[in-house]
Amino acid sequence: MATNIGMMDSAYFVGRNELLTWINDRLQLNLSRVEEVASGAVQCQMLDMTFPGVVPMHKVNFDAKTEYDMIQNYKVLQDVFNKLKITKPLEINRLVKGRPLDNLEFLQWLKRFCDSINGGIMNENYNPVERRSKGGKERSVKGTNKMPKSLQTNNNHAPPNSSLVGLSKASGPKPAKAADVKALSKELTDLKLSLELLEKERDFYFSKLRDVEILCQTPDLEDVPIVGAVKKILYANDANESALEDAQEFLNQSLGVQAGDEGSGGQEEEDEEEERAQA
Template identity: 90%
Template sequence: MATNIGMMDSAYFVGRNELLSWINDRLHLNLSRVEEAASGAVQCQMLDMTFPGVVPMHKVNFDAKNEYEMIQNYKVLQDVFNKLKITKPLEINRLVKGRPLDNLEFLQWLKRFCDSINGGIMNENYNPVDRRSRGGKERSVKGSSKISKSLQTNNNHPPPNSSSVGLSKALGPKPAKAVEVQALLKELADLKLSVDILEKERDFYFSKLRDVEILCQTPELDDVPIVGAVKKILYATDANESALEDAQEYLNQSRGVEAEDEGNGEQEEEEEKTQSLSCD
């Protein structure tokens, strides 16, 4: 069961369009951005599809908008991880922020994990809409009660006359609201620019790492200690700990073996010289 996947694994080269198609096809959703999965509900249902009956879907809130609601979904997901003995750490504080890169990487891992369980074959007997329906019915009932109360309140007051309606329409949005909207649009444009820069930077460093990996796979370099040390860093699977210490230890051990071999070679040469002198 692939719970830990190294950063150079092909899973982290899956594009967002492929991920969105994978989610939408299997769960009958219509996501257009990976950030829309930040609530954790999608991840819960993907595991429910992969391991039927393990996820208590009645506790999953697909309408979660606030962070505290999303955190509840991730608590459900963490419980499922514990049941399935999945050791991947859940960085909830980062995921609920809706940052594209964090959610993209988590969904890339999720796809690889689910594919490793069922070979990428979709569970034809699973009805994603039906599995969500219980929570949906509960929300519908709550919504209808709010609507009925609203209607009762409106019935207690006379309808506004046509002149007041026309006046309210003529006034339009308040200037303060218009300024706030402009500020939010500017902030959104800045965020999109930041995301584009981060994605380009990520792709740049991934390409560099890939070049290093290809170089390290050269057969003639297999026995070079520094190449082995670099491979230990490239293929490390623990995301929480640095592999630098292991690589340095490997390098030191390799150097020790080489030094020992050189010492033995020098000793053999001295013995040969001694023997030749004695014979003379």
Template identity: 85%
Template sequence: MAASIGIMDSAYFVGRNEILTWINDRLHLNLSRVEEAASGAVQCQMLDMTFPGVVPMHKVNFDAKNEYDMIQNYKVLQDVFNKLQITKPLEINRLVKGRPLDNLEFLQWLKRFCDSTNGGIMNENYNPVERRSKGGRERSVKGSNKMPKSLQTNNTPPNSSSVGLTKASGPKPANTAQVQALSKELTDLKLSYDHLGKERDFYFSKLRDVELLCQTPELEDLPIVVAVKKILYATDANESALEDAQEYLNQSLGVKAEVEENGEQEDY
């Protein structure tokens, strides 16, 4: 699926403002430029939200500023790609340069991939701030003002009552197996829908051909054609029109046979 997103796909016509809104809303960040995501950390967390538990967030450095640290993030991302069997090549040398167009194109692809995986539905049980904090490597990322105070007490002693309240009241972690099962079910439903659509179009074209044939002037008054049209144009969805068509056909053929028989008798 990832490899099928070509350069002319509609995904690559999504503007940078929409991309930034998508990132900031889901990860509780406040990025103002796409090149601020050049470190690869944002991409890692987007996949962590889409596939909970797949990304080792403790290895992701949100404070990466130099190319070496950025490359380490992209190595984590490449490992995740391999786990998920994503074949899209990572052009790391271009992305770490922070060029807006390269990073925009990659984020456009990422948005399309994530949306196609979960239907664009956010994982409501996912807490992006907590996931970054647990990694212990978030320092200078532009966080939004939505960060709850309870999440800012990670350095308090383990037996602190505030930590206990945070764990008790915080959102429960997503069940990875359940999310993956639902994602697979959604994919299967989409495939089934596409198959049914093709099957519907196939049989509709057949019925249309039969209808056009029945409308041929030389044929439309024949008893068999009239009987077929009774079936085609029946409006009662709860009852079959076959019995009515057969009755009409039998009557028509019976009358015709009787007329022919009478004609032969007159000849004698």
């Protein structure tokens, strides 16, 4: 059972898309961002699928929005860790903030851990939607395959000859030409290649950012002003604005005393030069 996984393990090079696909396929969800797992509910259900009966799903809140509700989910997860003797530390205060890097790293570990159980084979008898519903706290989980009541009502009262029953052959789409299919296939192949290149480039730069983050967390360096400025950039929440200005301001404030000393030293040199000129 792989509970302790080193930072250089291949698990930490798994991309976001692969992780989201892994979650969506197994839990029948439709997550589009890593930050959406910050509540801890997804992690609880992943372990519920991997270890049936261990997770008290009735205590898991999939509609958690506040940090308080999220922390309750992580308490459930911590209890499960204790039962399974998993020694992976849960940095709850960081995970509930929804920071992409923190949640991505935890998902990478979780996938590696779940894959180490039974060779990562999916439990085909597991019904994720039913398990969430039985928990009693599922209200608005994204991607569940439930038809809205309004649509069910409309379908139940639709007239027998309704045009919604199906399209006739006459009104159906015309067969695509072979040339069009070939052109679309080539375009799809090109797009797939472009996507693979972009994902490799993204993962390359992400690994560098992760290395910088780990370096900044070194106890002896955490109080160094330049490290604090780098953290300002790494943990900036607003993706539309550059954090460089805030980081520079933080650095200037931290180095204010030193800057003043340098300024006074420069003034002394100017005074000395002026005295020599007058002599």
